[in-house]
Amino acid sequence: MALPDDWKELEAVKQLKYKYLRCLDQKRWEEIATLFTADATSAYSDGKYSYEGRDAIVKFLVESMGADSFLSSHRVHHPEIVFTSAKTATGVWALEDTVIEERFGITIEGAGFYRDEYVKQDGAWKIQHTGYERTFEQMSARKDIPSLKLTHKAKDA
Amino acid sequence: MALPDDWKELEAVKQLKYKYLRCLDQKRWEEIATLFTADATSAYSDGKYSYEGRDAIVKFLVESMGADSFLSSHRVHHPEIVFTSAKTATGVWALEDTVIEERFGITIEGAGFYRDEYVKQDGAWKIQHTGYERTFEQMSARKDIPSLKLTHKAKDA
């Protein structure tokens, strides 16, 4: 089955991913933990950041993205979701992300493709596996553009 | 009701938002006015640009984005749409926008999250409220990158 009979199942998988990404950029770490299965695995950045278990994944996210000086925009596009059963699905997504690290004075911009696995547990879709491979990633020092300045920051970031 | 029974209702809300954003970047001000309710409200940029009434909102949009020298790409992603009744819905969207102002020689890039309210009137979904909060926004002078040049502009922009 490529697509489920009920369109709401597909929409639920998409909204799971959207909430995950919003929680990342809004630093909602307690909420993001609820989106993974307990034994979820990750393979971020071509497997460079591979973790086993929800707790290990969330610990990595907090440690790498938790600082107030870390401002990010992670956006995904082009969902190619395939249902492999009524309660399991895979998803390919196109990623673009921008990170500003004020402490280090750098900007990172990248593109790539996520390959996820989802599972429905107790009526709710969860992330069983997530990871992406880079098409490219680039970094620059913000001082190289002398006029570049932040004109707005999230109040609660 | 989180999702409506009819998937076309959800699709109609999404296409309303897509048309709104296309009209912004294509400067279709007469068409954009038709997408708001008469008593719509806005709270753009963390409430900095708050207006009451369709006419006041559209006046703001024309005055701030109407110039031929103002080139923009407003893109939204990650729709988390919730139907609160058969004729009302809320929407959270991830925003990324790039603005080039040739007159002032600046580029502005930002990210944030929209929180909208929609209502169905006479069979058509309309924007009742729209606004967003910034995750970050940055600005730079284009002359800091000496080789940076526009290679293409919309014919009708």
Place this chain on the structure above:
Amino acid sequence: MALPDDWKELEAVKQLKYKYLRCLDQKRWEEIATLFTADATSAYSDGKYSYEGRDAIVKFLVESMGADSFLSSHRVHHPEIVFTSAKTATGVWALEDTVIEERFGITIEGAGFYRDEYVKQDGAWKIQHTGYERTFEQMSARKDIPSLKLTHKAKDA
């Protein structure tokens, strides 16, 4: 008919476009050829790159984007899909694309709007026509930002 009775038809058109864009950035030229009708036409970049026939289009894509030094992120958003019959549809999409050409040391960034036509043949949706008009496009020499460097490249790019 603006929307089809079956939501899976709309989803199939969207996934066709998503696969097309993924194949572009992953340089999957044999796979991308299967997504066009034999007599498909293109009008990329305001018609500057207009071709007739699948073979001519794919030849252009390979010649312009095939080099290992050509790194790209083509992303589309805001699908406004209209079904004109059970087996034909049109689509407007918002485009953003970033291209890094290492050989020439340049970055190109652009925004615009696609206008596509799709047709269902032997049970599969295909691209009958594709093209886009630019809102803006800009180019810069990467050496103008001395610290700018690629930190990651696709293994198979």
